[in-house]
Amino acid sequence: MENTDLPVLENIKTLHKYDTIYSADSVEWCPHEPNQNLFVCGNYQLTEEQEFNSNNKRLGRILLFTLTTDLKLLQTLDTAAVLDQKWCPNQINGSSILGVVNAKRALEIYKLQNSFLVLVTKYTFLEDQSTETLILSLDWSTGKTESQHPHVACSDSKGNIHLLQLINNELVMEKSWHGHDFQAWITGFYYWDPNIIFSGGDDAVFLKFDKRAGDSPVAKNKQHETGVTSFHSNKSKEFLVATGSYDEHVRLWDVRSIKNPLNQLKMPGGVWRLKWDPFSQRYLLAACMFGGLHVMEAQSDKMVILDSYYEHKNITYGADWSFLNCNGNVIIGSCSFYDHLLCVSNFTCDF
Template sequence: MQAKSRYYESTELSADSVESHPCLPYVFAVSTYQVDQDPAQSTEASPEYSRRGRCKLHRVTPGEAAACTTLDAIEGEAILDAKWTLANSACGEHGYGMLGIADATGYLSLYQLGENLAFTKKAAWRMNDEKALCLSLDWSDRTKMGASDASVIVSQSNGTLATVPSLHRAEPHGIETWHAHDYEAWIAAWDCWSGANVAWSGGDDLALKGWDLRTPIHDGTREPTFTCKKGFDGGVTSIQSHATRQHYWAVGSYDETIRIFDARNPRRPVADAPVGGGIWRAKWHPTNENALLLGCMHGGVRIVEWSPDAPIEVVCEFDQHESIAYGCDWERGAFRGADMPGASYVYSCSFYDAALHVWAWA
């Protein structure tokens, strides 16, 4: 199936992240990472540049020709990743959760979404002292609506991972940091079945690693529970634990192959398939346990289906992005397109063409 865009908008700045709100229908956040060079020094070998970003909160009116309204916007540092948490400690008395934003200056900023669907900045946590970029983040309550609290894990450009065990404090109390990868740690994600005890990470060193946070850190290092380098021909860039099939993980790489791993034997994948582009993001469908959404960079956006008794199959392609397709997410608040029974809405964005698209998979 070839999907067609139902709505297009210029994001103005280079777009790299899309995150659907977990419970508000048709509400999602799009984040950007813009590099501005100094024109006066454009002839130098290493011209001066600055980085900036924006996060915009949108609401879609679904339909064959969808409409989109901007609810709020945050201006600030260049953004690498953003994720929602609905933990009670994040919601406040009458809020709709909190958006964590990982930026290029090494900060994780926390923005609470109020009843008026506007952001309020609650904290800015410095995650490293080395001017390293925060590359990705994940909250431990992704599948636990209304959890009392949430832990966060952040991957960083200096190869480290950092965790904060609680949202209850304005400062990152109890932060743990350890060296995980020899180059950029592109991605880190919680095992959503582990209660914030187990996480996986991937890096530009072509390594997929598992971590048990109950093990101690010595001299800035922690022993991984496993390391898998076999078969990767590019950096490991995307990871997500399956919310309804315990033990299964989706793992994407620059090598254009999606892999499914079983945590009970993580040394090699149980399934793999080429998808025609490096996989920056991989996200399981909120209700269809076989469907997996992939941001395939130069290959556009793909949807694949997989089950333990069937191979991976590409079932939908979206090719209207004219540049690197980084960010993508399923509609999560409504799950289904009201005008198309059985359809799922998808939000996706691309980088150099600064494009946002809304489309549907029927």
Template structure:
């Protein structure tokens, strides 16, 4: 397919600690707000069995357009916290405020509200917290509000003991509705069906994908799939298409499912790296963003698969300027009709880039493991000048004619060992649009 597509780096930010989760605020009044979470494991000194400490930092940013000479990302706040495994904004206002959920290494689900100051800025204020269990790490969370509906605000959380917790949020307090053991090992991921929020999905290090119906209780799953051959670590319900589910695994496969038939996936797409996070585009039902750990960040076009034609979903864009494990990624809902604040050369195709320096050889892939790494060389740090795209400037995208669709998106991604947050832009003219402009 002859898509015209390019990705351009807008800004790179050093998070100092290892970055593993990044989330744009989905609430309309705050689409320019970005949160990033980090994770640092400090081994205990002396005895080998000493308990390690896990610390983190929560960053809050605002995306601004002050001109081409100013970096667009402005840091608003940084909070030292326990190590952060996942962040998710509630999709709707709660008591007229945006709410950010955080899965912490202390085994807590922590909530923060986005509050405007008298000076006009924004900051995060602690709202409430809930301990999902002792001696465990909270690994993921998801809100029931994915279709921007707020009649019943609930949150689901998974943890390192293999347990799932479903909590309600009312009057600023979290209350447990149901908690159960879902997996034999770490429950890496949990997610609501956004179309029927009594349905919950979970994935674990036992290589199983499971479904749960909260109306009948968690005594047994509604289905158990072993279609993934390794740990299941990413799940998201499609907010635009009922019954559609995307899952990712350490087995380097992205699977698309019809929830009415979990015996066989609609499609299987190899992406060359463990799939830590999957994000459907906020308005385009066929676009899926994948953070692929050892193989960068990719945008998949899923239209044919969702129409029942099978086959792998083609990759329409890749962002390859990170130098470490690709963990966090998210779409912004902010409009990019105006020109980008700044730009770097196109990052595609991957084969055209020289080998990056400071590459880390990964011994452990999980963000909860005792990390061991060895440097490929003496640098070990992200150096943008040395991983820049080739000097030859690619041709610009054609200008679509009247009525020809095109898409410009703002995204953020973060990588672990090089502790880097990237904000980038993707411009895309689909195949059918290009053909229309050439006629």
């Protein structure tokens, strides 16, 4: 079943715009009180020379912002180019923890301390000397069940999936395996059972792994027409997960059988990021690269775009919901690449 309804509302209103200088590709809001007004924006600076010469540096920054009545930059961290960032859903020893993966084959862990990010530890993955390796995505295992020793899954540009665990402020490698023939754009946990890990790659394959069953996938799906770029598990609705693809579709799946999607929706552009809302997990926020930013109602029997946002003109990569919910007014952060634009917006909806 495919629904192609177009948006009819205009409930996304810009509150702030910010020039990030470097190209922007990631926005992530802190989920924990009293820091839910804080968020990070990740940058990946690509020059013409760097695009064709991998020996040059890929520059990056992590920008930490606070939102009150105004938008204020609190901190700038110069790093390798940032590919993805995720806050750990639960606090570790009372601190908010941020995971960041970058173009220097590293997973970095920061903690929020007095409204500043402090590096706790990092893990650098082994390099295949023939070509460079980028760590493309990460996810935490604790989207539903808290742990003081959470696992982190990462994917890389060689098609590999890595599973690590954060133990006493140190990252311990548990296992790595090869999943995709090309870039593994995304990996993520099934939050109802973190033994289950999904991945999607540029080979247009969507894979399900069970770490108790070895390194081979326990299920494989080839229905995406082009690369699988996004995945998010729904923490409120058991068995429900969502994927996005370059083929301009968002698909919903039942994890018990990923042979066919439960539902799918054609979007206005290739889908790069999908985020379930943190309140009801009924809505998806979709960053659609050249097709704008969209809020959609996403259920197995109903998929429809509720509203669209077109302030970003050049590759909308980053998108996230704030955990602040003021009487149905929800804050959204989004960013785009070549126009290095960060936007903070208000979305009005009945959650």
